[in-house]
C-alpha cells in the first residue's frame with residue numbers, strides 16, 4: 347500500500363468508470379432493451395448502442411464526464427491521510443488526461459474555467475475513519491443534468507413513509523426528461539439537512555440489486571423500486587418505460603422534530619467504482635470493466 | 637409518428653421545419669453549431685461569427701481532444717435545454733434557427749417562438765454522446781475563452797440521428813403530452829406506491 351499504487355489505481359478506476367458501466371446498472375439497462383418501435387424502445391436501444399460503442403472504442407460514454415466525487419474510507423494503515431489525499435488528486439490529474447475527462451470546474455459566479463477538475467472545494471473527498479486495516483476509495487463521476495434535479499425535503503415527522511414516497515415521486519415527475527432517465531435514485535433519510543443529501547449520494551454507491559440492512563428501509567426500497575419504475579415519464583422524458591431502474595435508501599437517526607429526505611437523482615450513466623487497498627499489497631477494484 | 641427517418645440537410649428552410657411533426661424521426665447532414673448557457677448569453681451581446689439562419693443549434697458541451705490535426709470530438713451528447721429557456725425566445729427571434737436540439741424539452745415561451753418563426757426542437761438521446769460524435773467529420777471552434785464545454789463549436793456532420801422531433805411549429809409538445817398523461821395517471825401511480 348503506497349502512494350504510487352493508490353495514484354495509479356485511482357487513475358485507472360476513473361478512466362474505467364467513464365467508459366464502462368458497473369455490472370448492476372449495465373444489466374438493469376440491458377434488460378430493458380427490446381426491438382419495439384415505440385419512442386421509449388428507440389431511446390433505450392440508442393443508450394445501449396452508445397454504451398457498447400463507448401466500451402469498444404474506449405471513449406467516455408457521455409461527454410459530461412461529471413464531477414468526480416470521492417469517498418475515502420481510511421482504516422488503520424501505515425500511510426498518512428495527507429499522502430492518500432494527494433495520491434487521489436494525482437490520480438485524477440492522470441485520468442483527466444488519459445480518459446480524457448471534461449474540464450468541469452468553474453467559479454460559481456465568474457464561470458471561469460481553468461481547464462481542469464480542480465478549484466476551490468474541488469475535488470470533493472468525503473473522509474470516514476473505518477476500523478479495519480485497509481483503505482477503501484470510492485468514486486462517482488456525477489453528471490450534473492441529473493444532479494441539478496436533486497432535492498431536499500425537510501418533512502414533518504407526521505408525514506412518515508407516505509410523505510417520503512410522495513416527495514420522491516414529486517422529485518422524479520418534476521425532473522421529467524432533464525436528468526436523462528432511466529434513473530437511479532439515491533435517497534437519504536434522517537440526519538440533518540446536510541447529512542440527508544450526503545447519504546442520498548452515498549446511496550448511489552451501493553449496487554442497485556442489493557437492499558438496506560434495516561428491514562423497514564429495505565421495504566421502502568422495494569416499494570419505491572416497484573412503484574416508480576413504470577410511472578410513464580419514460581426514457582428521456584419522452585414517455586413509456588422504464589422511468590426508474592434503481593432506488594437505494596441510506597439512513598441516519600434524526601432530531602425528534604425532523605424528517606429530512608434527500609433525493610439524489612442519477613442518470614442512466616451511473617458511473618461508480620470502488621477500490622480496496624489491503625495491507626498485503628493487494629488491490630481489489632469493482633465497477634465497470636473494459 | 638412515422639418510423640421512417642427523414643434525411644435533412646442544413647440549413648433548414650422554414651417550410652422544411654414547418655413540415656415536421658412531433659414524433660417524426662429525422663437525421664441531418666451539414667453543419668451543427670453548439671451553444672450552451674454562456675454561448676447564448678454572448679450571442680445576445682456580441683457579434684456571432686457564424687450564420688445561424690435556418691441552422692441546427694445544439695445544446696451541447698462536447699468532450700474534445702486537441703491533436704496535431706486540429707480538434708477531435710470524442711463525445712458530444714445534449715445538455716439540459718431548459719437552462720436556456722430564459723433567452724431562447726429572443727435568440728430565435730434574432731437569429732431564426734431552423735432547429736434546436738437538446739434534451740429534456742423547453743418551456744412555453746420557446747414553444748411559442750417555434751410556432752411564430754417556424755422551427756422545431758429535437759430530442760437527442762441524453763448521454764448518447766459517442767454515437768453523436770460518430771457522425772462528426774470535422775470541427776472548428778470559436779469563443780474558446782469560455783472553456784471547451786461552453787465554446788461555440790462548428791461540427792460538420794454526416795447523417796447525425798435519428799433524433800425525435802419533440803416540439804414542433806404547430807404547438808405540438810411531446811414532453812407536455814407525457815406530463816399530462818402522468819398527471820392523469822397519478823391516482824393509480826400513488827396507489828401503486830401505497831400512498
Ligand code: SF4
Pocket residue numbers: 408409410411412488489490491492524525526613614615713714715762763764
Ligand atoms: S445527465 Fe448523465 S447521461 Fe445525461 S448528459 Fe448528464 S451525465 Fe450524460
